[in-house]
Amino acid sequence: MYRECSILENVVVNQLHLNNRAVVAPMTRVSTRGDGVPTEQMEKYYRRYAEGGFGLTITEGVYTDRTFAQAYPNQPGMTNAQQQKGWEAIVRATHKAGGKIILQLMHAGALSQHLSHTRSASSIQPLRGMLAGYSKKQGRFPAPQAMNLAEIDDAIKGFVDSAIRAEKAGFDGVEIHAANGYLLDQFLTDYTNDREDQYGGSVKNRCRLSAEVTAAIKSSVASHFIVGVRVSQGKVNDFDYLWPNGLNDGEVIFDSLKNAGADYIHFASEGKGFDHGCLTRAGESLPKLARDLTGLPVIANGGLDNPAEANRILTGSHADLVALGTGALANPDWPARLKANDDIAAFNPAMFTFGVTVEDQFTWEEEAGLVRL
Template identity: 50%
Template sequence: MTTTELAHPALEPFGLDTLQLRNRFAVAPMTRVSATPDGTPTEQMAAYYREYAMGGFGLIITEGIYPDAVHSQGYFNQPGLVTEQHVAGWRAVVDAVHASGTPIVAQLMHAGALSQGNAKGFETIGPSAIQPRGQMMVDYGGVGGAWNAPREMTAHDIDDVIAGFVAAAENARVAGFDGVEIHGANGYLLDQFLTDYTNQRTDEYGGPVENRVRLTARVLHAIRDSLGDFPVGVRLSQTKVNDFTYRWPGGEADARTIFAALTDATYLHIASEGRDFLETAKLPSGATITELAREVSGRPVIANGGMHDLGQAAGVLTGGHADVLSLGTGALANPDLPRRVETGAALSAFDHEMLHPMATLDCAAAWRERAGK
């Protein structure tokens, strides 16, 4: 049997705490900048997420959702979970997904210094007043050019950020979501605290890695305190949208400290290290970073990066590197990917043109029309 036949291990059901997944294929969070200007999800977004549910995915994780109405928004037309209108819009999305029996988790994201579009127009904030590396992302509505240096956050700012995450998680439960995922990856605010060169603080949040992971842990514990057994995952990465080469400076020792601080999470979601996951995610010891996350945290782990390669995907699961696989571009190209794997049908290749000139749902629909999809 080949890995495209029914024997593929990703087709096995899995219990992610209280979430019962029909299989181990998850839709990864992907920014689509297609909400209304005030951050309310649309009918088009409900149809977008419903397509993945109907396509057989075992779990859907939303795009990053901003959790407060001050500094957290990263992109114009990014959805929020702040107002009653936001909650009502997301309830329609959740209902559309639940109609196919698929659980859906809301990813909560504070952009911090990487905000390139905030409808409120407020200044950016970060752990330290250090200009982010790289350039704003045009695909997500950025004007190009460098980001501004953020204002260094005060203790009061930190408390406000935590309160925003908690309020948004509470709103997610009201909207009917099956859980939330804290976005601690890819260069956004929580990852800015975790990263040594963007965090030059001298207080309890700066210095050694056990201090730099403290804010992520505090957000996790605060949501836990508010919502009890409601599933709460945490997404982590070494690389960032504005720095693809960064690695935790302490290597495996840093990884162990980070994972040990987050054992209250329902799961850990380790974001892409590269398409050849089993090589690029490998530590000097020979273990993969996801394998280490499973060992240290004792929690289920979702692996992300090149999982549309079905041979690699099978190896990640059977080799004990992860429990669930999340797909980004593979899911965009194949919203029915699990159904295709079940039947042995060929997978479509991802065409980056579907995200140009912007990564919106309108641009994807225009691409499909041109391509006759």
């Protein structure tokens, strides 16, 4: 019976009390009008996850500065008063519906499909091509320019300033996006970082920027304000990448993030499910290691919309919470369905028939005759 799943038990992250362990994973929706300001349609989109019973929603990644951070043309940001005001409406709506919400902070680095001149850890051209549907720009990513120390400091400041705005907007916390091949992951990954300074070489050095961003934000916000970090092995342009030294790499990375003050670790699986993205080559669980080593709450991700699979991850001590992406798109009321023992709908890729924006999704739902909250 779904209602007996441990997913529906409450949990505390730092001082944040959540009604259950179901989390909406961050998903890129590129739904602004080009100004980075959230829209009324986005407010409806986020509100209904709280109305559907999700204990926590993590927003799509927002760009943290207007120089080098933006990934996509219509991506939302958190860099000015107008953007902050737009997010305030979403926070109010989420809280009114009984949910909690965290803003994900993101710097695209070399994987920008918006900028012509990009910055990264090193001047190494990214693998493969740009994502279809998120930008008119297509083809191979250009080779970025290696960041100098002043640019690194500017990037850190962008993260901090956006986190301060998020706190003022009423968010329950922020999540630092150090996963999926974007800037912080470009520093962390061996084949995209050939630096010879304090940010290159060893795993600890390559994780330094993520730790510095975490520590800088923690020192700039209230103690109860959540600062989580999302990490992954796979990337949007390299689903099959695994950390070369498995658990040994994990020990260094997780320890660095804990020491920097992270309140939780979100271990993401990019595109192919938990057992593909969250395990080492030897089949060992990196989320479980993060949980055991740090004592921090861990969020797991990767095809966990199947309640039995999600429950396996929780009862097997791999994680404390489970984050749903496409499963949440198909079931914005997923926790309510579990509580009522209702069927879970499978994700239908046709949802993106008209495009990947929130407005496109609503158009498809209307034409498909779906009744939504």
